[in-house]
Amino acid sequence: MSACPETERFAALLRSLKSRSGLSYEALARKSGLAGSTLHRYCRGTSVPQDYGSVHRLATVCGATPEELRTLHRLWALADAARTAAARAEEEAATAEERQEAPQEAEEAENGAEEKPEPGGEGRAVPDIAGEPDPEPAPKPAGRSRRRRLRTSVVTAAILAALSVSAWALYSARTPSGSGGGGRGSGDDRPLFSANCPPVIAMGEHDECVREVQRLLHAKGADIGVDGDFGPQTLRRVTAFQVLAGIQPNGVVGEPTKKALYASRVRMSVWSQEKVRQRVREVFPEVPDKAVAIADCQSFLDPLHILPNTNGTRNWGLFQISDARLRELGGTPRQALDPEWNIQAARRLWSQDRDFGDWPHCARAAGATPLTATRPPR
Helix, strand or coil, X not given: CCCCHHHHHHHHHHHHHHHHHCCCHHHHHHHHCCCHHHHHHHHHCCCCCCCHHHHHHHHHHCCCCHHHHHHHHHHHHHHHHHHHHHHHHHHHHHHHHHHHHHHHHHHHHHHHHHCCCCCCCCCCCCCCCCCCCCCCCCCCCCHXXXXXXXXXXXXXXXXXXXXXXXXXXXXXXXXXXXXXXXXXXXXXXXHHHCCCCCCCECCCXXXXXXXXXXXXXXXXXXXXXXXXXXXXXXXXXXXXXHHHHCCCCXXXXXXXXXXHHHHCCCCCCCCCHHHHHHHHHHHXXXXXXXXXXXXXXXXXCCCCCEEECCCCCEEECCCCEEHHHHHXXXXXXXXXXXXXXXXXXXXXXXXXXXXXXXXXXXXXXXXXXXXXXXXXXX
């Protein structure tokens, strides 16, 4: 089992779906197109898939409901974020160790050079006192031991830093917003700039600062719960707001985003699901039901749905148009969040072969098997 709680919750839901389906791992592998050993790792929590498509395909084969698919997507996003954070911490520790090893190795080399005998002598020096034993050689520098101690120190420092941040966050969450005590912006009507909120608010935080971000997004028309939990939904809404406000869409709430949340007149109201269904059917008269099923599978008919990928790219809007496809279509993320543009772009992609090969996972779920064997990655 995984030691990461996010990964374990994700794996637990997969095991539940697998058990309920009554299918063996071999049967699930055949129906989902995944290797049996891969399914074992996912369900044990020893591995997290790099893209959500394979997870969605597996859950659909198991008969997951739309609500279960939404929950599974949220748990996958949390598990993927936890895995990325762990990998980053290991990389930073290794980098710190390498930086410290270089001067130590140079010092060891210098000490070794100083211990060499002066040239020109004839053998060993004769002791001053006859019979006096030769002095014992000096011990060699313990470079490997030093590196072990350095690694332990780096890991210990990282743990202490994490505990300090957690303690600070707990203190901040318990401190009333008006008790900043002279911090920047304390006493005004912009809590995000008070001393109680960190310079950057990001995924995984849960406090009053996140609640303020959610409240501001909701006031601009965003469909978002105000619960103080910076999860996948808040990440998507923050990223969408940044795109609409002309800010670098990095998904974190730094100073530019804070300012825009208070000052920008951007509105995040979107089409209702019924209006989305109606328009998709109008644009896809040949396959109206299948087109609606593809959009529902991709984004739950949410025009501002944004899915980050582990390679740094994103999928945008109703039909989850990828960054690569956006470039091919001459579009931008802002255009992709416009439901009319997104539906028309999907129509253009569908018209290339008159199939839904650009969305293979959802095409299978909708019963529309792609006609082409392979398509460019989205």
